[in-house]
Amino acid sequence: MKIISGCVKSTKLEWLPVLSHIALPEVHRHSAELKMIEKIQNSPSLPIYDDFYNAPNKRLKSRNPIWTLKRRIITEGDLWKLHWKDGEVLNNHFISNPTQLVPGFVFPRAAWTALNRVRTGQGRCNYLMHKWSMVDSPFCNCGQIQTIRHIVEKCSETKFSGGTSGLRNGDKEALDWLCNLATRL
Ligand SMILES: [Zn+2]
Known part of the structure; x- marks a missing residue:
């Protein structure tokens, strides 16, 4: 799985x-x-x-x-x-109905995994990488703590206009954002 x-x-x-x-x-x-x-x-x-x-x-x-x-x-x-x-x-x-196929299931693998990392809040952001002792600092380039939510909703460099809840629809806009994201989640 x-x-x-x-x-x-x-x-x-x-x-x-x-x-x-x-x-x-x-x-x-x-x-x-x-x-x-x-x-x-x-x-x-x-x-x-x-x-x-x-x-x-x-x-x-x-x-x-x-x-x-x-x-x-x-x-x-x-x-x-x-x-x-x-x-x-x-x-x-x-996810209101867990028995249905979640949006984005047909995305290319890289976009699909990134979308799931946004959904679950678990991914390679500095906050978690710092927790896992893989980077020295939990901060983003903009100076705030870099959580997944920060990358998607708050960071001036990366944020998606629709926010985390906008991504869940898995439309073309979401796919473009996921493919062009500089930080690999
Ligand atoms: Zn930032």
């Missing part, structure tokens, strides 16, 4: 399934459970069919037999949305 989404190591894990458009493992598992429940419900000849509708009491708290799931069935998409909302990662308001 890291390779597909082009994220740096410090990117919050919750971002990776969204940017790479690959559902998280829990959603895959849930999808398999839903299929199995449907199969049981449509197959009265299966021995488990009776257990499913006349379930015995749970003997161990730690066990979750498939009939305990039937009351909390939600779709895969809703489960992913719940995870995304609960994850509370930085800038998660940029």
